[in-house]
Amino acid sequence: MDLKTPGLYIHIPFCLSKCLYCDFYSSTSLSALPLFLDALFKEMKMYRSRFNQFDTVYIGGGTPSLLSPQQLEQILTNIRENFDLISNTEITVETNPADLNRSYLESMREIGINRINIGVQSFDQEVLAFLGRRHSLTQAISAIEVSRRTGFHNIGLDLIYGVPGQTIESWLDTLKQAVAFSPEHLSCYQLTFETKTPLGKRCQAGEFSIPGEELQYEFFMKTSQFLIDAGYIHYEVSNFARGTEYTSQHNQKYWDHSPYLGLGPGAHSFQDNQRWWNHRSIDQYITAINAGNLAIEDIETLTIEQLRLEALYLGLRTKKGVYLEDFKNRYDCDLFNEKKKMLDKLQEEGFISIQNGRLYPTSTGLAVADSLSQI
Numbered sequence: 001m002d003l004k005t006p007g008l009y010i011h012i013p014f015c016l017s018k019c020l021y022c023d024f025y026s027s028t029s030l031s032a033l034p035l036f037l038d039a040l041f042k043e044m045k046m047y048r049s050r051f052n053q054f055d056t057v058y059i060g061g062g063t064p065s066l067l068s069p070q071q072l073e074q075i076l077t078n079i080r081e082n083f084d085l086i087s088n089t090e091i092t093v094e095t096n097p098a099d100l101n102r103s104y105l106e107s108m109r110e111i112g113i114n115r116i117n118i119g120v121q122s123f124d125q126e127v128l129a130f131l132g133r134r135h136s137l138t139q140a141i142s143a144i145e146v147s148r149r150t151g152f153h154n155i156g157l158d159l160i161y162g163v164p165g166q167t168i169e170s171w172l173d174t175l176k177q178a179v180a181f182s183p184e185h186l187s188c189y190q191l192t193f194e195t196k197t198p199l200g201k202r203c204q205a206g207e208f209s210i211p212g213e214e215l216q217y218e219f220f221m222k223t224s225q226f227l228i229d230a231g232y233i234h235y236e237v238s239n240f241a242r243g244t245e246y247t248s249q250h251n252q253k254y255w256d257h258s259p260y261l262g263l264g265p266g267a268h269s270f271q272d273n274q275r276w277w278n279h280r281s282i283d284q285y286i287t288a289i290n291a292g293n294l295a296i297e298d299i300e301t302l303t304i305e306q307l308r309l310e311a312l313y314l315g316l317r318t319k320k321g322v323y324l325e326d327f328k329n330r331y332d333c334d335l336f337n338e339k340k341k342m343l344d345k346l347q348e349e350g351f352i353s354i355q356n357g358r359l360y361p362t363s364t365g366l367a368v369a370d371s372l373s374q375i
């Protein structure tokens, strides 16, 4: 993957029902879907002069798999009409297991989608019900099996841990069931309880208690060890791949400060030290685009200090870490000399390693990556 070639993100802000833990903005009414798609295609045209080539495409949401095969095809056709996709472009679509059947998956493959992310979340039916997921365990298993049979060779599963009442053993059982399918990629996220969500409210009302810091740490470390033992690379705080070729090329753009264009409501973009993002509201987005304007809510220009801090923060979330020489060339900062005392301390405490000019987090460091960035 070329660091300079941008990635393209398309945000589909619709879901058929709302999961009980979700605080992302998405609409459960599909009435605006045709107008949204129309606006999305217009937005692509507006960016033609600023972006011309991509080597990754990520269609996320929301729930992109609620789109019909024809709508997905329209999106890919419009992308190709407006931009150049290099050969072997990684094209990922996020999916809900309930939407995946043989004919849908075949259509996805026919239009060039070569990577699917399946939002399985758990192999425990009770956990799925607690989270308010739209799919059942049976549907999750069938979705993975049919995806494989349809010929997908790059399948990612999303899983959630830290559910109230969940034991380390029951979580490891979910992981065992997941690796039995040999997915190429696994994302394991800690459940968070945002105050405005139904689960957040139940939590505030004292209906259940959430795992404390120590238990969360144990979940994290056990997950890492289990998946490493199963042959996966723990390449980012929440992400695991069955070989370097299966790491997410698209997400790597975010961690490397590579350029990316985000289209659709709320989508973020980054290019030439500038970050900008669209209105989150579907109506505001459609109105702006139909008036012939970009749907940008705000733009920020990052200073070199902000870029350095971000690069360090993002680098310390990845196993690859930060190459000190690259960092110096790109951000004009000699980390090794300027932060020597602090780096020595973190190394002594076992959070980071510095070897062959590379600064990277240990597995304990990955578990506390957020605070490591404060150096």
Ligand code: SF4
Residues within 6 Å of the ligand: 014, 015, 017, 018, 019, 022, 023, 024, 026, 061, 062, 063
């Ligand atoms: S499918 Fe994803 S975006 Fe939609 S409600 Fe559930 S967690 Fe939120």
